[in-house]
Every structure is written in C-alpha cells, then in structure tokens.
Amino acid sequence: MGRRAVWLAASLAAALALASPVSAEDKASPAAKASAVLKDASGKEVGRATFTATPSGALLSLVLTAAPPGVHALHVHAIGKCVPPDFKSAGPDFNPDQTKHGFMVPEGPHAGDLPNLHVPADGKLEVEFVNPVVTISQEAALLDADGSSIVIHANADDYKTDPDGDVGPGIACGVITP
Numbered sequence: 001m002g003r004r005a006v007w008l009a010a011s012l013a014a015a016l017a018l019a020s021p022v023s024a025e026d027k028a029s030p031a032a033k034a035s036a037v038l039k040d041a042s043g044k045e046v047g048r049a050t051f052t053a054t055p056s057g058a059l060l061s062l063v064l065t066a067a068p069p070g071v072h073a074l075h076v077h078a079i080g081k082c083v084p085p086d087f088k089s090a091g092p093d094f095n096p097d098q099t100k101h102g103f104m105v106p107e108g109p110h111a112g113d114l115p116n117l118h119v120p121a122d123g124k125l126e127v128e129f130v131n132p133v134v135t136i137s138q139e140a141a142l143l144d145a146d147g148s149s150i151v152i153h154a155n156a157d158d159y160k161t162d163p164d165g166d167v168g169p170g171i172a173c174g175v176i177t178p
C-alpha cells in the first residue's frame with residue numbers, strides 16, 4: 001500500500017494495518033491527537049473532528065450536531081485558516097504527494113480526500129474513518145508549518161474531477177489544532 005492509498009472505512013483498516021506507511025514515531029506515541037471545531041459561514045458550530053494517531057494511520061472521528069442535511073464532500077485542506085463565508089482561505093485539498101483529486105482516478109487521490117457525508121434531516125451524524133496516508137505530526141503531517149483544516153462542501157464529491165471533485169464552495173470549516 002503506497003502513499004496514494006485511499007481512505008479506508010474503519011472496518012477494513014485492521015486487515016491492512018501491516019501494510020500502512022506509518023512512521024515509527026507515530027507508532028510510539030499512539031495518544032497523539034489533533035482536533036477541529038467546524039463552524040459554518042455565520043460562525044455557528046456544526047460539529048467536531050478528532051484525529052488520533054494509530055499504528056494504521058490517522059483515525060478521524062467526526063461528530064456532526066447541526067450540519068446541513070444532504071450529501072456533502074468532506075476534505076482535509078492544506079492551510080489551517082478558516083475565513084467565512086466560502087473558506088477559500090483553507091487552500092486546496094491537502095496534497096503533499098502532488099497527486100490528482102479523487103478515488104476514481106489512477107493518479108489519485110489527494111491525501112486529504114475523504115468519502116462523502118450523507119447528513120440526515122436532523123443534521124446529526126457520527127462517522128469514523130482511518131486514513132493510512134496522513135499523520136498527525138510526521139511526514140504528510142496535518143500539523144505542518146501552515147497547519148491544515150477540515151472542510152465540508154456544498155455538494156457531493158464526484159471522486160474524479162480535478163482538483164476538487166466539483167464540490168462547490170466550503171460551507172463549514174475547522175482549523176486542525178494539537
């Protein structure tokens with residue numbers, strides 16, 4: 001499994017743990033964490049994300065409490081800056097390997113690509129993913145010099161259109177902090 005490995009559902013992660021390129025240092029400090037509070041353009045909190053370093057990669061737990069219903073793209077973006085209303089300040093998808101966007105293309109995905117969120121009518125959703133590519137504080141790090149952020153977009157990700165999956169503007173954003 002290379003650096004282009006896709007995000008995996010948590011249920012699949014255990015089977016692939018031995019093949020993941022996680023550094024020894026992250027393995028030695030499994031308690032390493034980072035987190036983000038996601039807010040919409042009006043500044044209202046819509047949910048929280050926690051990243052935990054594991055021997056299989058970064059485990060993302062996302063708890064949405066007031067997200068807009070519907071199907072929305074979820075990405076890690078390259079810069080830790082969330083300026084409303086469109087959160088362009090967060091930069092493009094996190095892409096330290098200079099790959100292309102999307103799970104459906106052979107040159108993809110970006111390290112920051114994630115599966116779509118299907119938010120129910122009450123705006124509440126809890127999901128967990130393991131990303132074997134990114135780390136909290138090592139190579140491909142979320143906490144690099146310019147930080148990173150987690151962004152929910154207006155539309156679904158088509159998993160193939162470069163550079164962003166045709167997802168429309170950001171509608172919620174959270175800076176990832178230690």
Ligand SMILES: [Cu+2]
Nearest residue numbers: 075093151164
């Ligand atoms: Cu994005």
Ligand SMILES: [Zn+2]
Nearest residue numbers: 093101110113
């Ligand atoms: Zn992408």
